[in-house]
Amino acid sequence: MSELVLFNKPFHVLSQFTDQTDGGHRGARKTLADWIRVPGIYPAGRLDYDSEGLLLLTGDGALQHRIASPTNKMPKTYWVQVDGDITDTALETLAAGVTLKDGLTRPANARRLAEPDVWPRTPPVRHRESVPTSWIELTITEGRNRQVRRMTAAVGFPTxxxxxxxxxxxxxxGLSPGQYRTVTVHLPAGKPPAKRRRKPASRRPSRP
Structure with a gap:
């Protein structure tokens, strides 16, 4: 059994426990230490400074690897408010894969989403009367740097x-911004290590 912390990371909070500047001094940005007092845990994956929502933390290396390793392709679902009224064509492109500078993204699930009942952001998203916004739900199975933002921008609807x-x-x-809860995770039993075949000892030529 392993302990896993589920944290609702607020906007403009670093996904780490310290904010060290290049000179070694503590920076002014808020960090996980402003909310979480559980010792010996670290994030399983990251969430950008300007993004909000679910961040998982654990002190178990095997669980951290299971969550964060790109080879496991664990799905991650995002609620995304975009600039403009999203089109069917854009959603189809997001689902099929978007060509970014670092290559084609994997197929995803993308659909329109009614505006979710979420907390107000501080500061709020800039509102423009002449430009509508819309919400989508996007589920991806990879974790490139700022991937969701780059995907929506690539199809013409910036995040x-x-x-x-x-x-x-x-x-x-059940989690408001800055709140966390701890759950117990039962990791599946690992496969026993494969037995290594012993190589036959090489015969040395006998000395005369």
Missing amino acids: LRLIRYRIGDWTLD
Whole structure:
């Protein structure tokens, strides 16, 4: 059994416990230490400074690897407010894969989303009467740097607000910004290590 902390990371909070400047001094940005007092844990994956929502933390290396390793392709679901009224064509492109500078993204699930009942952001997203906004739900199975923002920008709908709602089977449900809860995770038993075949000892030529 392993302990996992589910944290609703607020906007403009670093996904780490310290903010060290280049000179070694503590920076002014808020960090996980401003909210979490559980010793010996660290993030399983990251969430950008300007993104909000679910961040998982654990002190178990095997669980951290299971969550964060790109080879496991654990799905992550985001609620994304975009600039403009998203089109069917844009959603189809997001689902099929978007060509970014670092290559084609994997197929994803993308759909329109009614405006979710979420907390107000501080500061709020800039509102423009002449330009509508819309919400989408996007589920991806990879974790490139700022991937969701780059994907929506590539199809012509820049991201205004980004909330990670789900990682695997864990969600934000019941957590306000800055709140966390601890759950117990039962890791599947690992396969026994394969037995290595012993190589036959090489025969040395006998000395005369």
